[in-house]
Amino acid sequence: MSLLKIKLSFSGGIELLFDNIKQKSVEISSSINSPNPTTMKDLISWMKDNLLKERPELFVSGDTVRPGILVLINDSDWELEGELEYEIKDGDDIVFISTLHGG
Amino acid sequence: MNIEMDKSENQELIVLVSRLKKENEQLRIRVKELEEKLNNKQNSLLNSNTNSKLKESTLQKTETFDKAPPIYKDLTLAEYMLYGRQLILSDFGKSGQLKLKNTSILIVGAGGLGAPAAIYLAAAGVGKLGIVDYDKVERSNLHRQIIHNELREGISKAQSAKMTIEELNSLCNCVAYEILLESSNALEIVQKYDIVIDATDNVATRYLLNDACVLSGKPLISGGALRMDGQLTVYNYKRGPCYRCLFPKPPPPESILNCADGGILGVVTGVIGCLQALQAIKIATENDESPNNLLIFSATSYPLFRSIKLRSKKKDCALCGDHPSITRLEDYVQFCGSGATDKSPSVKALGHEDRIEPKIYHNLRNKTPHVLIDVRETVQYDICSLPNSINIPLKDLPDRIGEVKNLLETPNTPVYVICRLGNDSQHAVNILKTHLKSELKEVKDIIGGLHKWSIEVDQEFPIY
Numbered sequence: 001m002s003l004l005k006i007k008l009s010f011s012g013g014i015e016l017l018f019d020n021i022k023q024k025s026v027e028i029s030s031s032i033n034s035p036n037p038t039t040m041k042d043l044i045s046w047m048k049d050n051l052l053k054e055r056p057e058l059f060v061s062g063d064t065v066r067p068g069i070l071v072l073i074n075d076s077d078w079e080l081e082g083e084l085e086y087e088i089k090d091g092d093d094i095v096f097i098s099t100l101h102g103g
Numbered sequence: 104m105n106i107e108m109d110k111s112e113n114q115e116l117i118v119l120v121s122r123l124k125k126e127n128e129q130l131r132i133r134v135k136e137l138e139e140k141l142n143n144k145q146n147s148l149l150n151s152n153t154n155s156k157l158k159e160s161t162l163q164k165t166e167t168f169d170k171a172p173p174i175y176k177d178l179t180l181a182e183y184m185l186y187g188r189q190l191i192l193s194d195f196g197k198s199g200q201l202k203l204k205n206t207s208i209l210i211v212g213a214g215g216l217g218a219p220a221a222i223y224l225a226a227a228g229v230g231k232l233g234i235v236d237y238d239k240v241e242r243s244n245l246h247r248q249i250i251h252n253e254l255r256e257g258i259s260k261a262q263s264a265k266m267t268i269e270e271l272n273s274l275c276n277c278v279a280y281e282i283l284l285e286s287s288n289a290l291e292i293v294q295k296y297d298i299v300i301d302a303t304d305n306v307a308t309r310y311l312l313n314d315a316c317v318l319s320g321k322p323l324i325s326g327g328a329l330r331m332d333g334q335l336t337v338y339n340y341k342r343g344p345c346y347r348c349l350f351p352k353p354p355p356p357e358s359i360l361n362c363a364d365g366g367i368l369g370v371v372t373g374v375i376g377c378l379q380a381l382q383a384i385k386i387a388t389e390n391d392e393s394p395n396n397l398l399i400f401s402a403t404s405y406p407l408f409r410s411i412k413l414r415s416k417k418k419d420c421a422l423c424g425d426h427p428s429i430t431r432l433e434d435y436v437q438f439c440g441s442g443a444t445d446k447s448p449s450v451k452a453l454g455h456e457d458r459i460e461p462k463i464y465h466n467l468r469n470k471t472p473h474v475l476i477d478v479r480e481t482v483q484y485d486i487c488s489l490p491n492s493i494n495i496p497l498k499d500l501p502d503r504i505g506e507v508k509n510l511l512e513t514p515n516t517p518v519y520v521i522c523r524l525g526n527d528s529q530h531a532v533n534i535l536k537t538h539l540k541s542e543l544k545e546v547k548d549i550i551g552g553l554h555k556w557s558i559e560v561d562q563e564f565p566i567y
Contacts, residue, residue: 102360
């Protein structure tokens with residue numbers, strides 16, 4: 001087991017759930033759910049347990065993010081990368097963005 | 104003090120009346136000029152023999168509701184002069200200008216996003232601009248909704264936008280819709296336009312517009328802004344996704360912040376609104392090669408912009424997929440569980456016995472020892488606050504219960520809670536009651552918050 005260093009960013013109001021921090025580098029196990037490699041699903045649950053400061057229902061819903069949050073992996077829509085099944089790699093840049101509705 | 108205030112208010116009204124009179128006078132002169140111009144135009148058109156031109160003039164006069172709009176094949180002399188600086192651009196040129204002239208664009212929302220979008224599109228020479236807004240101009244709009252001004256306070260935003268546009272570029276055919284866009288009227292309006300700009304401020308209308316655009320085959324340029332951040336996406340365009348491809352389910356209503364509660368820097372909506380106008384021009388002039396992407400703007404990040412590659416249209420999308428289950432407009436307020444406006448709903452979390460009117464609190468304020476907790480965010484507390492109040496933001500309250508406990512001189516000391524509008528203060532009372540059940544004899548929230556305090560008790564206290 002090794003550690004993966006990844007960058008997490010929060011935008012569109014999600015940062016309010018994470019102590020108002022917009023960017024954070026974290027180190028996570030390459031196999032949170034041993035022996036399987038760490039996936040986006042594992043990361044979301046790890047974030048819920050380790051980083052989330054308040055109101056988990058505004059971040060997660062079941063084993064994924066709540067409706068209205070878009071996840072981006074290395075500047076791509078996570079749908080293009082396999083969504084929850086995507087295997088996290090060292091150096092990944094992952095953004096959680098809430099859609100903005102104000103005008 | 105009251106007499107002094109009445110005096111200053113009087114003075115303000117006198118100035119306003121005189122400004123409006125002046126504007127009215129200028130407008131009358133302008134109306135006269137335009138009427139003369141119109142008469143001359145109609146006379147010269149009658150004299151000319153070309154049937155097509157006659158047809159155009161009738162169409163323009165009666166507003167092109169059911170008939171197809173005229174197709175212009177050339178620019179007028181006035182237009183060459185007006186648009187000269189963009190005509191000489193190789194990426195735009197005369198063909199671009201003509202395409203713009205023949206394009207109709209619908210802007211839904213004449214607020215922070217719609218204001219700059221409408222101004223730039225009208226100035227650039229878009230042939231027809233529709234503007235939908237049910238709301239009226241308020242003083243707190245003006246820091247970002249720069250299409251309106253102080254004199255237009257209280258009048259329809261759609262009409263105010265139309266007035267500005269007509270002053271800016273009289274060649275633009277601007278149609279004001281003073282209505283709330285709903286399932287019953289959206290398709291009829293959207294169908295009359297080539298491109299739609301979503302400059303709204305609420306989730307329900309965003310789904311409604313998305314569905315109306317997919318059902319009538321129009322590209323939707325969607326912008327959103329809040330606090331220091333903005334977003335821009337084009338939906339339903341060139342095999343790209345629709346809003347439902349990305350967000351099949353609406354967000355939980357409690358996760359949605361509006362500009363009144365979350366705040367918004369005016370220029371942030373300006374940046375996104377301008378980008379919406381730019382995107383509309385690129386689509387109208389068929390000059391858009393960019394792939395499906397989401398543009399994220401953050402005034403406090405570096406770099407300011409990030410562009411994210413988006414999925415294509417989803418085959419299993421309920422609306423634009425291969426086998427759509429949504430074939431007509433729905434009830435979006437029900438679907439989203441939140442209203443079709445951005446007005447903050449009033450919370451009713453407490454019974455009458457747990458609340459106190461500002462006037463009654465005012466009477467006991469100097470007589471009864473008590474603790475007053477202000478649960479607004481510190482940035483708001485720093486704007487203005489009541490003397491002797493203690494600031495504990497709502498989200499910190501559960502962790503700072505000990506502090507409240509220490510403030511109580513005796514278990515009988517009453518605690519009052521205040522916030523901006525009287526919503527959060529109710530939640531705070533519930534938190535205090537849960538955590539300090541035995542220690543607290545009386546805890547009440549002040550009805551209507553500092554807003555009502557300002558209206559009913561101290562008119563010198565700022566409303567923001």
